[in-house]
Amino acid sequence: MPSVKQIKKYSIEDMQHALDAVRRGVSVSSASKQYKIPRITLLYKAKGKYAVNCRMGPETTLTSIEEDILVKWLLSIADAGFPAIRVQLLDSVQIIMQKLDRPNKFKNNRPGKKWFSCFLNRRPQLSERLTQNLTKSRSEVNEEKLRKWFDEIKDYVKSKKLEDVFEDPKRIFNTDETAFFLSPKGIKCLVRKGWMTGQSFYEFVTNIFHPWIVANNVKVPVALFVDGHSSHLTMELSNFCVENQIELIALYPNATHILQPLDVSVFHPLKNGWKKGIQKFKMDNEGRKLKRGNFGPLLKVVMEQSIKPDIITNGFRAWFIPSRQQWNTLPQIF
Missing domain, CATH: 1.10.10 (Arc Repressor Mutant, subunit A)
Structure with missing residues (x-):
């Protein structure tokens, strides 16, 4: 039976430590044994024949x-x-x-x-x-974990020097996603798989949210809170936000019913209004089904009728993002 060649595994950090040891005068053999790196491999890299991060096997797709x-x-x-x-x-x-x-x-x-x-x-x-x-x-939400989350947000805000943002409510924003069906039975959705995709969220931030900030002369940086289970965050979006001073921060996962203003007060009346809006659309159009081209205008009417300023205010009042003087305070949510 032919012998099987063993491939020794080592990290780039181990290789770097071994090379540093060789440069300090440690022999290649000793450094090889200490960091469990093949002697010939270490020798070649020490002589500069191969790059430190050069790996065995086929080239990776990304450099x-x-x-x-x-x-x-x-x-x-x-x-x-x-x-x-x-x-x-x-x-x-x-x-x-x-x-x-x-x-x-x-x-x-x-x-x-x-x-x-x-x-x-x-x-x-x-x-x-x-x-x-x-x-x-995947963990369950409780008061202790939420308090820890607030502490983590506090530390993160300090590390980014964003304290002044949290003293100005006009610079704190929140976004969430929900599904609107084209038929009362909820068969068709506007987005692939019925949910937000990375590309659609990128287009929202770059084509709607950021232009709105600019048009309304909102002072930057701003904080934008998004769902902690956000699957639509991409490096492309992160780079755009960094360049335009939009700080993306995740809400605690599995806690949108507590921390998400839209979930707390806005979506429920909006969904009820949407159902009524579809029914009225069909009555006014001899039972014709709602098409994508009708979606935007109808949603605009429903939002104007269903979402009042006091509803939004109550949602943010139930929500809680603490200022510097309030970090150790939590609303009575449990």
Whole structure:
């Protein structure tokens, strides 16, 4: 039976430590044993024959620099409270592939499970953060966890020097998504899979939200709170927000019924108004089904009739984003 060649695994950090040791005068053999790196491999890299981050096997679809940029971005959004990274990562890679028009084996330029697994193996620091975030996103909501979340937001705001933003309600924004059906039975939806996609959310922020901020002379930076289970955040959107001083912050996952003003007070009357609006549309149009071209005008009428200023005010009053003097206070929500 032929012998099976064992491939020794080591991280880029281990390789860097080993090279540093060699530069300090430690022999290649000793450094090789200490950091469990093949001696010949370490020798070649110490002589500069191969790059430090050069790996065995076929070339990856993304370059090492491109993967580094992705990792840095994913860790940054994790700091902002976004618990899941798989969908965001795959969406972002798909956008990168589409823009680069680089030949790849991905279906529709979107990587699959195998690529994702290999990517995490190459980036162990990201794998560890993913495990932590998934545990958090699947946990039940209680007062202790929400208090901890407020503390984390406090620390994040301080680290970004955004304290003045939270003293000005005009610079704090909140967005959420919901589905509007084209028929009373809820068979057809406007968005693929009936939910927000990364591209549609990007278009909302870049074509609607940001122009509105500019047109209304809102002082930047601003804080934009989004659903903590947001699967439509992409690196493309994050880059746009950084360039335009829009700070994306995730609400605590599984707590939209507590922390989301739109869920608390706005969506319920809006959904009821939408059902009535569709019924009236059919009565006025001899039973004709609602088409996409009718959606926008009808929704505008329904919103004007269903959402009053006091409803929005009550939703934000039930919500709670603390100022610097109120970090240790929570509303009576439990």
